[in-house]
Amino acid sequence: MKRLSITFWIGAVLAGSILLFFLIGCFWTPYDPQAMNASMKLAGISIAHPMGCDAFGRDVLSRVMDGGTSTLLVACGTVLLGAGLGIVIGAISGYFGGLADTILMRIADALLAFPSVLLALVVIALLGTGEINVILSLGIAFAPSFARVVRGEFLRSRYLGYVQAARLAGASHARILFVHILPNIRSVLISAVLIGFNNAVLSEAALSYLGIGVQPPQASLGSMLAESQTYLLTAPSLCIFPGVALILLVLGFGLMGDGLSTGRK
Amino acid sequence: MSLLKLCNLSITFLDGKEPETVVQNLSMTIEAGEKVGLVGESGSGKTISALAIAGLLKRKDVRIEGQILLDGRDLLACTDREIREVQGKEIGMIFQEPMTSLNPSRTIGWQVEEALRLHTNLNAEERRARAMEALREVELTDTERIYHTYPHALSGGQRQRVMIAAAMICRPRLLLADEPTTALDVTVQKQMIALLHKLSETHGTAILFISHDLALVRTLCDRMLVLRQGKTVEEGATEQIFTAPQKEYTKELLAAVPKFERFPRPLPQEDRESVLQVSDLCAYYPMESRKLFQKKQKKQVLHHISFAIQQGEIVGLVGESGCGKTTLAKAILGLHRDDTGEITHRTEHPQMVFQDAGSSLNPSKTVEWILQEPLRNVTSMSAQEMQERVTQMLQLVQLKDTLRKRYPWQLSGGQRQRVCIAAALMLQPEFLIADEPVSALDVTVQKQILLMLQDIVQKTKVSIFMISHDLRVVYQMCDHVLVMKDGLIVESGTAEEIYRHPKHSYTKALLESAGAST
């Protein structure tokens, strides 16, 4: 319909290639990411090991691919849960207003008072580690900010002429919410989802850096960074590669979101 | 020497794919103290020209050619510093939207004094005295309070007065007024014109008055210029142009201005059925509670409204903003809940045409989808039948059938309003409410839409309840007229009665502002 900006496409290419890289990691990695090899301990960059090997002689490339996969899984789960809850709550809250709105937004405000990673820490402290718990806790932590964005859009749309016209045309509330309004706020939604995705990736990485996300020996970008700190001076590549993979993924989605919001005028 | 002289002014925007010339070879002069009107429909380049004169168009992506001579000095050749010396001191400017043209977070006093701070060496005390004087001069009362308050606390008319006070405080010799009355109520409009006239007379300020409203230009200006698509169509003394226009476009423009002339309408038949009856309607709005634990208070916005609409009749409702017109419409539609009294009609889904056709069409759907929506929701028609109904309806509102696949943003303002009217007629209602259906449109388009509505009423026997602030439009169109003020119907009768023999003083004031020569 309307042309998207160049920023969006740079981001899309960047995010797309990193995603592809991680997706390949789902099915195939050059080596077994868990296989240790004492002779290759802290081996440098070579043709056989393009990113070198870690302190246990594990292939870093394979571990980055494998770790990225679990990061993606957690991030997608989080966004699905957070955006799903947020859209439903925000739509109801913004469109109907009144008491439901007041109560829902109070709860959202209270939840927003807990920094998301902190909330995840608490849930993990109470329920134990594991990917499902991370998704659950981050999803709940992210839902209020989604709800806020969506609520604002529905609140604004509620008074627009076309919504009034739809009511007069006999459309039901559900139809107005999801057939009339939702398609018109899609660009805001997509931006929110992209930002949420990035926050999820960063939060997951932070949790596994702290050692309470994905548990070893399963690779994860965050835990690889934590392990790399011991050998920072001798093998800086151990932290560079997972770190850069993380940055490129987040940067790609960030640029996409940015391109979307500036392209729409 | 003329105060202002434009020589072959051309303005081209370079930001699009191709350069777009919006003003072409505009030449004009304004003498000291003269009031000149610049008239044209949207897209005629009148605002752009004013911005260029005020030195507000110096951007990389705009090319300005020609000369803008102020006292013989070419402003286009001046440095930025020299231009700033002129801005606010020699040339003042006021804008269309007094709501957004004032800084929301600065006090009125601060903004009125700004030009003094920039262009004079007066101290704070002297500036304040001058500002107070300026506020009094624009006929604001309670200036002490207004001086310390913020724009949001003022009404539209008050804001525009503040804008004028701020623009005039350095006694500029030229005031550029860009549609300064468009956003205001008719009675306020008239006061504003009188104010501009007074200021111009007392201080000898020349005024370039930009407007699409020809009647206003006629009351204020000595000379006028008609623009169309960036080119001058006609220029001359105002009275001469009004009485003996030379060019075809000017004639067309003048003919389209709503006048107190009724469109030919067949005489209404006797003993028709009534399609809508409102009796003793009162409506309330919740007031914001002052204290935390105070009982919620209500404000009554409609007071005992009673009227009826017969089949095939057009009834007009006239009143200024905030008088309760929209609430009445909402109550009839069932969108406003807090009311008492009785509203009787047989239409299951009463329909309404909104003022802003742009926002009342769903931007992500096609014309066809929008027109079919009521049928999908309410009837069980087959796709084939719905298609046929859309075709008929497009014919009725005089739109080409090829437009059915377009999105609203691909249509012109007039086309959009036609789609809105078609959408309201899809369920073949007995009556429909039209809330200022033409006030956002250019006069020539306005007239076409009004004539089309007449035509539809005759063909379909639908009744229209038409809400408008413009008595002229109402007089042209309607059989019956209701005049509303502060939630009360102060007068009602046939259009002729209201026009010939107004009883209430408010009706008389409205008629006078609308330029009725009774």
Place this chain on the structure above:
Amino acid sequence: MKYAGKKLVSLLMTLLFVSFLVFWAFAVIPGDPALAQLGTNATPERLEALREEMGLNVPFLQRYMRWLLHFCKGDLGQSYSYHIPVSDMILEKLPISLCMTGMAFVMVLLISIPLGILSAKHRGGKLDTVICAGNQVLMSVPPFFSGILITLLFGMVLHWFTPGGFVSMQQNPAGFFGYLLFPAFAIALPKAAMAVKTLRSALVTELGKDYPRTAYSRGNTRNQVLYGHVLKNAMIPVLTFFGMALSDILTGSIIIEQVFGIPGIGRILLTSIMNRDYPVVEAIIMLMAITVIVVNFLVDLLYRKLDPQIHVET
């Protein structure tokens, strides 16, 4: 003042709700705290005695009220693992974390405001493009990764500080602040980048409105319009951002303490989570939430000062 009063009521209600949420989570989910404290081989009598002592035998709401009352008095309970009052544990470490958070916050302000204005002033130009691109990259770097890079560059290569060589304020104040500079910078970087972006877009939005045009028509210079007219209005959305950024900076400090080996609140929180030392976790979570809520309350009041047309309703 009416506005402040109304906001204060809403602040207290949110605090109450948050405290209830926290208490509920820690009272319901983990099971029997007495059992947790004594271990599985405790005798039933001792368990019962401890339950009585800890007040676990009274109804839930009563327990909550008592806990809340104690909390307000500053009694945050006893640590399960160290058997000392939680308040002592926290008070000792609090200044370190507060200093770091404060430094990071000041850095965000110092970096973002000038850069945001610069970027908006030259919007569309080369400088703006460079700043925007830099922002986008910096926003994508997680603080713990930039922390690692800073450790590598400034600590190991340039030797500006000794990684892991944290000294307390009592020992060496200059060394203390000097050391915290680096972790604070790591936390501040991505937030500052986001702040620049927010400020820039707020400024550009305001510059596109009608009133700057009015200001120009009176003969204002570009700088006068920017600083005299636009900046104040543009700060309104940015203020909200700063309020929210604080909660991220708090979180960031927990993580960054790990990177730089700083014994602050974050360290206690993590070890307590590992040890299932619930009273400590509960207290820290409450304190952080309170900080965030109070700061946002203050932001709201400031907001009111900046924006005269804000309505009494939320």
